[in-house]
Amino acid sequence: MAEPLFQRAALIGFGLIGSSIARAARAHGLIGEIIANARTEATLAKVRELGIADRTEIDPAKAVVGADLVVLCTPVGALADVAARIAPHLARGATLTDVGSTKQSVIRDVGPLVPDGVHFIPAHPMAGTEFSGPEAGFAELFQGRWVLFTPLPGTDDAALDRLDALWRRMGAMTARMEPGHHDRVCAIVSHLPHLIAFTICNTADQLEEQAKDQVLDFAASGFRDFTRIAASDPDMWRDVFLNNREALLEMLARFTEDVQAMARAVRWGDAGYIEESIARGRKIRRALIEKKQA
Amino acid sequence: MAEPLFQRAALIGFGLIGSSIARAARAHGLIGEIIANARTEATLAKVRELGIADRTEIDPAKAVVGADLVVLCTPVGALADVAARIAPHLARGATLTDVGSTKQSVIRDVGPLVPDGVHFIPAHPMAGTEFSGPEAGFAELFQGRWVLFTPLPGTDDAALDRLDALWRRMGAMTARMEPGHHDRVCAIVSHLPHLIAFTICNTADQLEEQAKDQVLDFAASGFRDFTRIAASDPDMWRDVFLNNREALLEMLARFTEDVQAMARAVRWGDAGYIEESIARGRKIRRALIEKKQA
Numbered sequence: 001m002a003e004p005l006f007q008r009a010a011l012i013g014f015g016l017i018g019s020s021i022a023r024a025a026r027a028h029g030l031i032g033e034i035i036a037n038a039r040t041e042a043t044l045a046k047v048r049e050l051g052i053a054d055r056t057e058i059d060p061a062k063a064v065v066g067a068d069l070v071v072l073c074t075p076v077g078a079l080a081d082v083a084a085r086i087a088p089h090l091a092r093g094a095t096l097t098d099v100g101s102t103k104q105s106v107i108r109d110v111g112p113l114v115p116d117g118v119h120f121i122p123a124h125p126m127a128g129t130e131f132s133g134p135e136a137g138f139a140e141l142f143q144g145r146w147v148l149f150t151p152l153p154g155t156d157d158a159a160l161d162r163l164d165a166l167w168r169r170m171g172a173m174t175a176r177m178e179p180g181h182h183d184r185v186c187a188i189v190s191h192l193p194h195l196i197a198f199t200i201c202n203t204a205d206q207l208e209e210q211a212k213d214q215v216l217d218f219a220a221s222g223f224r225d226f227t228r229i230a231a232s233d234p235d236m237w238r239d240v241f242l243n244n245r246e247a248l249l250e251m252l253a254r255f256t257e258d259v260q261a262m263a264r265a266v267r268w269g270d271a272g273y274i275e276e277s278i279a280r281g282r283k284i285r286r287a288l289i290e291k292k293q294a
Numbered sequence: 295m296a297e298p299l300f301q302r303a304a305l306i307g308f309g310l311i312g313s314s315i316a317r318a319a320r321a322h323g324l325i326g327e328i329i330a331n332a333r334t335e336a337t338l339a340k341v342r343e344l345g346i347a348d349r350t351e352i353d354p355a356k357a358v359v360g361a362d363l364v365v366l367c368t369p370v371g372a373l374a375d376v377a378a379r380i381a382p383h384l385a386r387g388a389t390l391t392d393v394g395s396t397k398q399s400v401i402r403d404v405g406p407l408v409p410d411g412v413h414f415i416p417a418h419p420m421a422g423t424e425f426s427g428p429e430a431g432f433a434e435l436f437q438g439r440w441v442l443f444t445p446l447p448g449t450d451d452a453a454l455d456r457l458d459a460l461w462r463r464m465g466a467m468t469a470r471m472e473p474g475h476h477d478r479v480c481a482i483v484s485h486l487p488h489l490i491a492f493t494i495c496n497t498a499d500q501l502e503e504q505a506k507d508q509v510l511d512f513a514a515s516g517f518r519d520f521t522r523i524a525a526s527d528p529d530m531w532r533d534v535f536l537n538n539r540e541a542l543l544e545m546l547a548r549f550t551e552d553v554q555a556m557a558r559a560v561r562w563g564d565a566g567y568i569e570e571s572i573a574r575g576r577k578i579r580r581a582l583i584e585k586k587q588a
Contacts, residue, residue, distance in 0.1 A: 126515045130579070146512055185508045186515070188498055193516035196490060199556050201575035203549045204482055214479045216578075216585050218440055221420045221480070222487035225519050227582055230575030238568045241560050252557050255497045256550065262493050263546050266535050274532045281495035281524030284510075285424070288521055291510050 005166050006095075007032040009069040012060050012082055014038040014047055015233070016128060017099045018073035019137030022052045024170040027139040031166075037063035038134075039074075046134050061089045069166075072098035072110070077239035080109035092117040095159050099125050101186060101236075103150040103179040105243035111152065119159035124148045124182065125172060126190070130231035143171035150179040180247075187247035191240055192255060195248065197229035198237070299460050300389075301326040303363040306354050306376055308332040308341055309527070310422060311393045312367035313431030316346045318464040321433040325460075331357035332428075333368075340428050355383045363460075366392035366404070371533030374403035386411040389453050393419050395480060395530075397444040397473040399537035405446065413453035418442045418476065419466060420484070424525040437465035444473040474541075481541035485534055486549060489542070491523035492531070 009031045011018040018036070025031040036053035037060050038044050044056040057063040064070050064086045072079055079098065090096060096118050100106045106122050114120040127145040129136065147167040151160055164174050177185075204215045204223065215223065241248060265273040303325045305312040312330070319325040330347035331354050332338050338350040351357040358364050358380045366373055373392060384390060390412050394400045400416050408414040421439040423430065441461040445454055458468050471479075498509045498517065509517065535542060559567040 126512055128515075145514065148512075181505075185505055185512060188501065188505070189509050189512045189517040190515035192497075193494065193520055195556055195560075196494065196553070197516075198571050198575040199552045200487065200490065200549060201578045202571050203486075203545070203552045205574050205578060206548070206552075207482065211475075211479055211482070215483050216581055218420055218442075218479060218483045219582055220439065221422075221484035222491075222523055223483040224582065225523055226487055227575065227579040229516055229519055230572075231579035232572075234569055234572040234576065237572055238565055241568055242563055242565060245560055245563075248560060249557060251497070252553070252560075254500070255494060256553060256557075258493045258497045258500075259490070259546070259550060259553075262489055263543060263550075266489075266539055266542060266546075269536055269539075271532055271536060274535055275528055277492050277496050278524075278526075278528040278531055280499050281492040281521065282528065284495045284499060285521040285525035287510055288513055288518065 004032045005030050005162055005169070006069040008035065008067045009033070009071060010035045010037060010063040010067040011053070011071050011073055012037045012063060012086065013073035013078075014043060014053075014134050015073065016132050016136045016141075017125065018071070019047070019050075019052055019134040020139065020141040021071060021073070021170070023137055023139035024142060025166070026052070028169050030169055031069065035063045035067065043134060050134060052134070052137075060086050064089050064091075064094075066091055068094050070094060070096045072096070072100070075235045075239040076100040076102050076105055076243045079106055083110040083113045087113045087115055090115055090118045093119075095119045095121060095163055097121045097123045097163055099123060101190065101240045102244040103182045107150070107152065107179055119156050120152065121155060121160055121163050122150045122179065123163065123167070124150070124186070125167070127172075128232065130228055132233040132236075140171065142167065145172050147172040147174045148182055149174065149176045150182050151176060183244050183247045184250075187244055187251045191244055191248050192251045194229055194232060194237055195241060195252065196255070197226040200226050201230045298326045299324050299456055299463070300363040302329065302361045303327070303365060304329045304331060304357040304361040305347070305365050305367055306331045306357060306380065307367035307372075308337060308347075308428050309367065310426050310430045310435075311419065312365070313341070313344075313346055313428040314421075314433065314435035315365060315367070315464070317431055317433035318436060319460070320346070322463050324463055325363065329357045329361065337428060344428060346428070346431075354380050358383050358385075358388075360385055362388050364388060364390045366390070366394070369529045369533040370394040370396050370399055370537045373400055377404040377407045381407045381409055384409055384412045387413075389413045389415060389457055391415045391417045391457055393417060395484065395534045396538040397442075397476045401444070401446065401473055413450050414446065415449060415454055415457050416444045416473065417457065417461070418444070418480070419461070421466075422526065424522055426527040426530075434465065436461065439466050441466040441468045442476055443468065443470045444476050445470060477538050477541045478545075481538055481545040485538055485542050486545045488523055488526060488531055489535065489546065490549070491520040494520050495524045
């Protein structure tokens with residue numbers, strides 16, 4: 001096995017993503033020693049039971065001592081607090097990164113706290129499942145998935161390349177993007193679809209009892225696809241929505257206008273408008289399939 | 295093999311559903327002779343090439359002659375016209391049924407045209423894929439899927455039982471339902487999810503070019519699930535939306551209110567409201583999974 005890319009990594013937060021990083025890094029020998037940190041002793045006991053870290057540490061400030069890589073894996077709403085606790089203890093020359101789905105908020109919350117001599121590189125692995133917790137992780141989670149970096153101006157090239165190599169060796173594809181652009185793209189491809197999925201589940205849940213029961217019976221016809229998305233981790237998604245507010249509200253406004261236009265076409269029997277909308281959906285699906293094959 | 299349930303069936307419209315009925319009926323020996331009808335010679339040539347019907351007939355009026363089962367498998371918007379053409383040629387004692395996703399409109403459009411002595415039994419197999427055309431059909435399409443009957447008052451029990459047996463022997467589960475209730479339930483479990491999926495594809499398609507390209511690159515994070523639904527047959531879905539207008543607009547109005555409430559919670563940072571919404575989505579997902587296991 002090759003020389004590890006990092007000698008000691010502290011993973012702050014050890015749910016689906018954190019535990020998958022630990023497993024993938026181990027599987028490929030990418031990190032010398034892995035320190036797991038989580039908010040509760042119960043989670044750390046689970047980590048020890050699973051045997052997926054070299055050491056567990058309940059205090060994030062202690063977890064990061066001597067680490068040349070620190071990965072923040074908590075919901076994005078907790079990052080400001082966590083960063084404040086670890087900042088004084090970060091080793092000079094260490095790389096500090098995260099896995100949050102919003103990047104402007106992470107830069108806003110964490111950026112000002114990073115000490116001189118620490119390489120802060122915001123990152124977003126676009127991978128996940130509907131399950132959460134350390135037991136939900138697996139080494140292959142990042143295989144063929146994108147990891148987006150939104151480095152700040154002046155970021156050290158060598159540090160960025162090393163972090164890039166870590167993710168690529170865990171099976172991911174990597175790209176670099178401006179943080180505001182990242183947040184807009186994720187608002188439409190991920191945050192809005194999740195918000196819509198949660199919402200339609202609510203709409204269904206508020207129907208009168210008989211109809212509600214039958215929603216479950218007959219869910220296979222489209223609705224079920226929405227519930228799969230809607231099963232994702234609540235803490236994570238609450239924080240994503242609240243921390244990508246501007247971009248999400250903008251996409252939501254566009255979507256709502258488009259829904260209203262469809263409603264109007266249905267009301268007035270505008271077959272042409274409806275056909276065009278459906279045709280565009282198919283076109284996007286086809287483009288997706290072609291892109292995947294290419 | 296058992297005695298067939300019907301001696302001769304005319305399938306009017308021969309796309310995904312029609313051709314799947316033909317294949318499933320053959321696989322289980324349920325129909326003596328299958329007559330395929332479609333709007334174009336090209337489709338019928340394809341049917342002959344696939345060898346999935348005993349006879350093809352371009353004129354629906356001729357196709358139904360001597361048939362003890364007639365299944366209307368066209369988009370629901372075409373049913374009034376088709377019913378008018380075949381009505382004078384239906385055999386006394388024949389069963390006339392359909393596969394439309396809207397049932398009040400079918401009863402409105404077809405009901406008044408049905409001659410005395412013909413058993414008209416509206417039906418809706420809740421099965422489909424994102425593909426269409428006779429080549430997309432397969433014998434197992436209805437396995438474990440629901441078929442809903444919305445019989446009119448006074449429907450002949452023996453005729454209903456025979457049609458029920460046909461669907462069950464093709465692998466489906468069957469239920470009976472009041473037509474208005476059917477249309478409301480399908481509006482929320484199927485029609486609204488499809489409308490939303492088409493709409494979000496439109497919203498994405500109307501973004502500026504750079505963001506649009508990246509929607510395709512990063513679609514895996516939620517958006518892709520919507521595009522799968524959005525790839526469904528345009529003619530079918532246009533007709534469904536226009537023929538379940540009242541129920542669809544009602545569900546759409548509820549959904550839009552719920553979307554606006556979520557937007558408001560995001561704007562004002564109402565974490566509690568967002569958490570509750572997400573929790574309800576998870577609850578529904580869990581109920582679905584338990585229901586399936588039960």
